[in-house]
Amino acid sequence: MRINKYYLAAFSAFFIWGFFSLALKPLHNYPSLDILFYRVFFSVVVMVLINVAFRRKVMQQNWNHFKNMTTKKRKNVVVLTLGGGLFLSSNWFVFIYVMNHVSVKAASLAYLICPILTTVFAFFMLKEKLSKWQWIAVTISVFSCILLSFNHFEDIFYSLITAATYALYLVSQRKNSELDKFLVLTIQLLFAAIILLPFYPNYSGAIPTEPLFYGCLLVIVVFFTIIPLFLNLYALNGINSSAVGIMIYINPIIGFLLAIFYYNEQATYLQLFSYFLILVSIAVFNEKLIFPRKLKAVSSKMEGLK
Template sequence: MPFNKYFVSALSAFIIWGFFSLALKPLATYPSLDILFFRVFIATLFLLVITFFFRRHTLVEAKRTFMSFTLRKRKRTLLITVTGGFLLILNWFLFIYAINHVSLQSASFAYIICPILTTVLAFIILKERIDFWQWIAVALCVVSCVILSYGNFKDLIYSIVIALSFGFYLISQRRNNDFDKFLILTIQMLIASLVLLPFYPSYGGLVPTDFIFYALLLVIVIVFTIVPLFLNLYALKGLNSSTVGILMYTNPLIHFFLAIFYFKENVSVSQVISYTLIAISIVVFNITSLTNLNDKRRKKVVIK
């Protein structure tokens, strides 16, 4: 896997998500469900406006493609797309709750486990090849997780649920490559809104009136929702799930540094060791890619 636009897209998505807490933490006084409701509803409205007013041709093309499928493939496509919407909702709610009501580091821990689970799930379900160095990287990640989870078994269980929700999302969307990724994202957000809408009257709080709430929410919707989700889906067109999964480690690494240097959370020696192992594992996982890239560059030089 050479470093290409798909690799850059995946890496950019997780770097953006790594700074999500900067916009989310100031909203800690608001209920997690309210943040989720408004995030999904506003994002869906944005996407629908863009799709119907500026990208109608993609709808026509998607309809033509969908109608050309067999009945079995239509059902499979619908199932994958709908499941993706449900998994996003579950993942977002649990993540927001962890950030605002547990700790930033507990939320980060979920995304430390997630790449390992995603890599293993891709190996089992999608039969994706994992070479020797990539298995070494996975082993390093497992060791780091064991160190981090010591004495925090309850948080570990909670983090596994968050990790599995996003891991299965990546796995499912790897097989959803027949349609425009922006359109898929729009459909999944619409599904998410339809799922949440019946719950809003009963579980939604008072409509916020503070300007800061809507200003930060707008940033969350555009910068931390639409852009990285689209980049992530786009990356899955050209990368396997295990590679995208391991790149996810940039997310908790950024969370970790923000927790130390910005939010001033206490950090133990074991956490420093664990995150160092994670940083090493990212490099190890991509050793083959780096080697292939250097070989290609050398061949180009020889040809010239």
């Protein structure tokens, strides 16, 4: 696997996300909806300012390109962009709730099963093919989730919802490649803000006054929202989804290690075994990507014997 700027972007995005709990956990006393409201609103303000101040030429070029599209293509771009915004905001709310009110392990598990859920959704929604090894990996992952559900149904339930919303976001964005990625992300967050705005007066708490809240929020907006999301979308320009899939596992592995060694959350032997099975399913699922050179070498030798 040749390392280039796209692999580095994907690695950096998921490495950063692995430490998200460090900025989110200090806000556990605040309602999940309040964190979501301010995260989305502040992100939109920052991204709109960046576009207006430094990316006017890019905005004009994309607007001209959009106007020159066929009606069918314009409709497709609008649906994919706005639908992605809906999935992304849903994922954020569930993830914040799980991280602060269920457990860090449950949040980490969500992104362990997310790549496999993404592929299953792509199989049914985009008609992408799965190899027999990938189906075996899906089966192993499902079995591990059943094991984790014993006496921990709430963990696995919220993990699956979190993983499903992000998987749907990734699947919906695979074909959304007509416009600039940073601009697409800005539009998606703006759409999410428009959706949330009517709920803010009735469902938000008192306006936070503690410096801790705004300090953590600034870190969340810049380092755990704008930067990794842009790196993630940028990486999809140059590498395939399988390569990105391997990178996703950096996030939950770091999160799980933080849960055990930093937050001192307890893990049973059954949970550890289940996580081990998920790691096995990851290796099986990506066997072609992990062992490409060996398979090519054997194939070349066989060709030479003919």
